[in-house]
Amino acid sequence: MFNVNYFSVLLKMSDRKSGSKRRKLAKSESGNFSNRREDRRNNELAIVDLYREQPVQMFPLNIDCFDEIFDYLSLKDLHHFAQTCSAMQKVCGEYFKFNFFANDYYRIEGDGIYTTYSSQSGAFNECIRISAFSQFIMQLEHYMDTFEPLYYINSHIDQYSSLKQIGFSCINLNGPEYECIQELLAKVEIVQIWICALDGDFYDCLKFCRNLKHFSIRYCDIVCSQMLEDGVRTLQYPWLTQEYPKLEHLELIPFKKLQIDELSMFFACNSHVQSFSTSGQCLWVNRNVLLKSAAHLDKLEIRMIEVKMAPTDEFGVPETRMQAICTLVNQLHEHGFFRRLHFYINDDEQIPSIDELASVAGLEKLCIRKFKKDYSLVPLTNVRELVIWEGAKNIDLEALANKCVKLERLYFGSHTIDHLLPFIRRSAKLNKVKAFSKIKTNFSIAISNLNAQREKLAGAHKLIIYVPDNIFLATKWTARNGDVNLSLVELRRGDSYEFTIS
Structure with missing residues (x-):
């Protein structure tokens, strides 16, 4: 103890x-x-x-x-x-x-909830059971396992009084288990189903989600039934024609190319939905349905996570793909389908040039795996949030910081402090940075030096830097009087703020 x-x-x-x-x-x-x-x-x-x-x-x-x-x-x-x-x-x-609410690893096991922790004494992403915090856990995930751990949660459901989000990944969800998760679904506001094998009856369970605000389904079978009409097989998606009174966000990324006419009915029945997330491929295939839709969303999210396409497909060649999507997005924006755009690019081969993105209407958030040295650094004048998963080698980061004149939030993966300095010195409106590092060394950050750099920038907003726990603790223990909250730079635990990065 x-x-x-x-x-x-x-x-x-x-x-x-x-x-x-x-x-x-x-x-x-x-x-x-x-x-x-x-x-x-x-x-x-x-x-x-x-x-x-x-x-x-x-x-x-x-x-x-x-x-x-x-x-x-x-x-x-x-x-x-x-x-x-x-x-x-x-x-x-x-x-x-x-x-710690933004930790993305709260896994359900047969005897409780487990997560990972790091420390200033050398522990790095080590597993720990956190039974004492059951009533304070807000999100859980069940990943690549049997359904047995969910029976544990079901039998202890009253202990999880703060639970708001449940995710299922890489498992089979079949009819016999649906009864087990009904009470769990009735409790949460956010449901994520990623890369799971489902049968059509799963979507009947959505009626138990009385508080559902966010629903995300990626790489799953979204078809409920199939009918033959005049010898032609027609796919049916009745769950998309239902009303979900509290729903604010839908993410729909099918695992194959599908035209979904029911999307028009979904937006008509759920005019209160504020944001829609989908893949570039799904957006393209359903472009006519969306262009005719009367929906007026606040936010559209596009994730370029496509299945491999044949070279002859009009959407299969990277150059054609990006140009086609950018043109379509501008048409949707002009039509009034959305106001703000978030763009996620998983594979840097999908973006032969960043020039097309710079002119896309409504672009406020850009997530990209890595900046390549041959990118032309065009002004990203409206981008408020920038995510770079794997850093930016051989890139003039000072120039990039100058191009993002409205930048407010930055996520940097595989970083060093040198990667952050240009933005600390140049980005006056920047107020949040989340710096993820796979480095196990518990190095401390000279936060007073960063604060001194920030003070030289005219009109600089206060900047909060969110770092992994091992780095936060190392800095906390070595800082003068433990002070990591200075006038223009403050250090906090990385899991106290959630960036959506993929």
């Missing part, structure tokens, strides 16, 4: 008042997962319970003091802390809820 001397050291380092501000910011950035008023009430109840249940000297500490203490702990240590008593479990759980 937790070391008492270790805790005493942390108490001495927690006399600042920045916790309240950080907690408020965390609440405002937690997306679909939280309601601020409810979360404040939960915090207040936790504090009341501390006084009522534990007449120990440390419990009159302000809740913000505990926030400061927890900033020095790995997830494993925080979990140990939460196991000391029920009152501390609530306080640790609230911190966990706002600082």
